Amino acid sequence: MRAIINSKIILEDEVLEDSVIVYNDKIVDIVKSNEFENVKVDSIIDAKGNYVSAGFIDLHIHGSGGYDTMDATKEALNTISKTIIQNGVTSYLPTTMSMSKSDIKNALDNIRNTKITGGAKSVGVHLEGPFINPKYKGAQNEKYIINPDYEFIKNYLDIIRIITFAPEKDENFEFINKVKQHKNVVLSMGHTDATFEQAIEAIQNGVTYVTHAFNAMTGLHHRNPGVIGALFANDIYCELIADTIHVHKGIFQSFIDMNKKEKVILITDSMRAGCMKCGEYELGGQRVIVDEISARLEDNTLAGSILKLNDAVKNIRDNTKYKINDIINMVTVNPARAIGLYDEIGSIEKGKAADLVIFDENIKILTTIINGDTLYEVI
Incomplete structure (x- = not known):
């Protein structure tokens, strides 16, 4: 001992x-x-x-240390895992993005078959795309975006923990109704043009999570509350990229107050340039320019982040009145509970x-x- x-x-x-x-x-x-x-x-x-x-848990990370989940190699996953331990991450969800079906399947197969040693534990997959709305594609490649398709991912539901999708693209909620039969899978709204009413209906039908709140979705307006309004009106989990770029630091306190500290999950949405030098990188086959604080496509669209999870904790600590244990819960207790692993990790x-x-x-x-x-x- x-x-x-x-x-x-x-x-x-x-x-x-x-x-x-x-x-x-x-x-x-x-x-x-x-x-x-x-x-x-x-x-x-x-x-x-x-x-x-307890070790930090990152439920939304594409890559770090020069590698990306979509590289679909054992070297990529092991390097990501060994890189993010320096940020306090002990468990994470390798996160996919909108690319060809074969590329996505290759990435999923690689995650399933790779035994990680000497680094953070991969505890499943976050499938972000291709089931999203082109209007809010963010840095996802539009040519690979498709409507929610259960048949495409049904053989991977043993390893998928979170699916980010646009519920307004799910006709009659057929996708939701099939996926929610798998109790280990979390349905999350993200990259979505859903109205407040559509988002509320999606939640009533089985959505329990929102991907990187505020980013790539309908915003909060007093006449059109959108996805954020639906989030505030319901007791569901949500991700927050607390890099002070994706979300202004001035809203951290009020957002957490409104959404409840027990439901906020800090994530990085880091791409391969995480923990790397400034320069040019790639995300989903697209050129990304990385400076000291952000990663962007050539048209200036934010392309994930280069945030470290311990820095997200620090940013919340420095810009809110929450106690340290409340903030640490946002990278330990809350994510573990959200994906059903709290009996094993998170505290x-x-x-x-x-x-x-x-x-x-x-x-x-x-x-x-x-x-x-x-x-x-x-x-």
Whole structure:
């Protein structure tokens, strides 16, 4: 067994001090410091007064470290996994995008068949596209966009955790009705031109999630509340890209207040240029220009992000009044609950995977532990 001492332990509802985490591949216990002398362990990590939380979970990430999910290679997934642990991510959903059916199937097959070692765990797939609305395609390639097609993805529903789609393109909600029979799959509105009424009806029929709120969807207007209005009117999960570019920092507080802190999930939507230098990259076969803060197509459309998940946490911490445990829940508890994995990951509790991160007051990641193994450490 191993232990982490001298830390501030972030739990769902509180921050513990003067306690020790004992773990092997799973969390064994949390004991008071004055009781730890009676616990026999093989090694100790001294957190030196820094924070410890459950490992971060990114439910929407296309790539990082120069690779993309759509590269459909084992090298790509392993590099992404090994890159994002430096941002505190211990579990993630490799995310696809609108490309040819064969390209998408190749990516899905690769995710299913790749055994990741030494990096963040792939816990399924986020299928973003091709079932979206061309009007709000964002950086998705319009020539590959199609209407929701259950037959196309039915053989992959064992690994798909989230499907982003435009509900107004789903005639008579046939797609929703078929997919919702698979309890492990989350139906999410995104890249959509749905009206408030259409969005409400989609939620009533089985949609429980909204992809990167505000971006690539009908906005909030006092006469036409759109998808955002429907989100505020219902108790469903939603993603937020808190890079201060996709969504202005001035709205972070009110958005989380309106949508409930228990339902907001911070994601990166990072593309292959994440953790890389500025320059020219590729996304879905399209040229992307990356500077110090953003990734954009040649027509200036935002093309995903280069956000790191720990920076998203910092941006919310710096621009809202929420407590640190409430914010950490947005990258741990909330995403784990949203995709039905809260019994396994997402919080520091006995019996859960020992996925842990140590970070300082600036949310700089110092140590990342996955299944009890220290995979990243700042010396």
